[in-house]
Amino acid sequence: MSLRKKPWNRVNLPVYSVSSTDGKGFHNMHIITYASQVSMQPKQFICGIYYGTKTLELVQTHKRFVLQLLSKEQYKLVNILGRKSGNDYNKIIYLEKKNLLQPWNGFYILKHALAVIELQAHDLLLPDTTMPDHHLFLCSVIAYKNLNDGQPLTLDELRKHKIIRI
Incomplete structure (x- = not known):
């Protein structure tokens, strides 16, 4: 690790x-x-x-979403799910064509994810002087399910495949 x-x-x-609706x-x-x-607790x-x-x-709008823990083998999905905007591209149609989705609790989830966690999102109010580039939510766990065995996808795996540089 570089200093x-x-x-x-x-x-x-x-x-x-994140699977949202x-x-x-x-x-x-x-x-x-x-x-x-x-x-x-x-x-x-x-x-x-x-x-x-x-x-x-x-x-x-909906205040609920599903957090999906990706498996190491799903690294290629980062190019679709992370680099394409849902404002311009229908990611769900792409994933359906690849037969990668299944329904769960009113959401689409990735079949090969390791686990899914349904969350209730509560806005986190920050002082006016704080302007992060991400909107923060405090989320309560509503439901969860372990789907598959395997190793989780991590930043090191994305670095290894040259998907990210940091």
Whole structure:
């Protein structure tokens, strides 16, 4: 590990996908690494969703979403789910054509994800002087399910495949 890296880039974080919906039939998926468990009881996460994304619009509207722990083998999905905008591209149609989806609790989830966690999103109010590039939510766990055995996708795996540089 290089000492030239910033401390926050030295940590090997898990890579998740967010499955979101408007509750009326429109669905989207997105990549997220800013997700962290912050409470054991009740089980809660803090999740950061990038401003200007279709996912943020859907989560702010519907207030529920699914956090999907991706498997190591799903690294190629980052190019579709993370580099294409749901504002311009229907990721669900692409994933359906590849037969990668299954329904769960009113959401589409990735069949080969390791686990899924349904979350209730609560806006985290920040002082006016704080302007992060991600909208923060405190999320309560509604339901979860382990789907598959395997190793989680991590930032190191994305670095290995030259999908990210940090």
